[in-house]
Amino acid sequence: MIFQTFTGAQSHMLRSSLPALMLNAIAIATTTPTPALIVLFARRWPHLRLLREPTSFPYFNLSVATGTSSCSCGNGGWDGGLAYSYWGGARGLRVQAAKASLQSTKEGELDPRAAEGLVGSEESSGSHGVGKQLLQLTAPLHSYILAHTPEHEVLRELRRETFEKWSSQMQGQLLAMLVKILGATHCIEVGVYTGYSSLAVALALPESGRLVVCDRDSRSLEVARKFYLRAGVNHKVDVRCGLAVDILTDLQKQGGIGRYDFAFIDADKRMYSQYYELTLELIRPGGLLVFDNVLWRGKVADSQVKDKKTTSMRDFNKFLLTDSRVHVCLIPVGDGMMICRKV
Numbered sequence: 001m002i003f004q005t006f007t008g009a010q011s012h013m014l015r016s017s018l019p020a021l022m023l024n025a026i027a028i029a030t031t032t033p034t035p036a037l038i039v040l041f042a043r044r045w046p047h048l049r050l051l052r053e054p055t056s057f058p059y060f061n062l063s064v065a066t067g068t069s070s071c072s073c074g075n076g077g078w079d080g081g082l083a084y085s086y087w088g089g090a091r092g093l094r095v096q097a098a099k100a101s102l103q104s105t106k107e108g109e110l111d112p113r114a115a116e117g118l119v120g121s122e123e124s125s126g127s128h129g130v131g132k133q134l135l136q137l138t139a140p141l142h143s144y145i146l147a148h149t150p151e152h153e154v155l156r157e158l159r160r161e162t163f164e165k166w167s168s169q170m171q172g173q174l175l176a177m178l179v180k181i182l183g184a185t186h187c188i189e190v191g192v193y194t195g196y197s198s199l200a201v202a203l204a205l206p207e208s209g210r211l212v213v214c215d216r217d218s219r220s221l222e223v224a225r226k227f228y229l230r231a232g233v234n235h236k237v238d239v240r241c242g243l244a245v246d247i248l249t250d251l252q253k254q255g256g257i258g259r260y261d262f263a264f265i266d267a268d269k270r271m272y273s274q275y276y277e278l279t280l281e282l283i284r285p286g287g288l289l290v291f292d293n294v295l296w297r298g299k300v301a302d303s304q305v306k307d308k309k310t311t312s313m314r315d316f317n318k319f320l321l322t323d324s325r326v327h328v329c330l331i332p333v334g335d336g337m338m339i340c341r342k343v
């Protein structure tokens with residue numbers, strides 16, 4: 001199964017600088033519960049440099065490099081401009097996807113324009129015939145964007161100490177900007193992990209602002225709390241541990257209907273419809289609901305992919321398009337973000 005499509009330039013880069021053996025090693029290592037194996041492989045492979053020792057609790061992450069390119073892998077992300085996978089699950093399969101993509105790339109397929117970040121979509125998209133050029137998010141372009149995206153020092157520490165995700169910096173900045181544009185004072189986050197996005201929102205709130213965050217994983221919440229404290233925003237964040245449906249229902253019962261300005265939803269994807277209905281009640285007219293991962297690594301656009309998570313995300317996106325209670329805007333930041341403004 002292909003999880004990631006590579007441009008000609010990316011495939012070329014993969015082919016020339018990441019030996020299949022290394023991919024195999026990473027495939028094995030990332031499907032084990034411990035980072036020890038991957039460190040072992042990284043140390044033994046003669047052309048591989050260990051850029052950074054892996055982080056440990058609770059989500060390890062490791063950066064390695066060969067001659068010209070580098071990549072990070074771990075149970076939270078796989079990045080570096082070569083491949084990107086977002087969250088948990090069949091990590092080995094993603095590496096197999098990279099290998100499959102390598103094998104299917106023919107010699108001489110490299111399009112020099114792809115390396116520069118621009119590919120004529122009329123040619124590259126075949127019969128779709130989109131009139132304008134599509135911007136490819138290549139590694140250099142991605143680095144350029146990140147270099148021009150501000151990031152609070154504690155957000156950077158959080159990202160480095162706990163995990164590294166391609167989209168986190170851009171997403172965090174986008175969420176913070178939306179909160180500021182709205183003048184939001186009451187926010188919700190569903191799905192906290194170690195707190196990157198919620199910290200970005202909390203930092204954007206005024207001193208009197210409040211953010212209710214919920215997650216079912218108490219260990220992740222402990223890490224998040226540590227960073228809220230470090231950034232001096234602990235007093236703005238109301239941390240609740242439990243199932244999101246229960247906590248959103250509690251907020252309704254506690255007089256929260258129509259009281260909130262902004263919500264970011266980033267927990268279990270198959271529950272998005274339920275989270276939408278519950279959160280929509282909590283948000284005031286003119287407020288925003290933002291859903292993460294709505295492109296589901298591009299699988300929503302591939303009619304051949306019919307697994308339950310992809311199908312439910314596809315159905316959710318389709319439903320939103322015709323729901324007169326919101327205006328929507330789908331943007332390809334990270335794994336796709338759906339911004340819904342309550343009418």
Ligand SMILES: C[S@@+](CC[C@H](N)C(=O)[O-])C[C@H]1O[C@@H](n2cnc3c(N)ncnc32)[C@H](O)[C@@H]1O
Binds near residue numbers: 195197220267
């Ligand atoms: C993708 S992570 C959140 C990442 C975070 N929003 C960020 O961008 O920094 C998803 C989180 O949702 C939590 N989660 C999944 N299902 C949940 C549920 N039913 N109720 C509460 N939390 C849940 C997981 O424990 C995990 O920490």
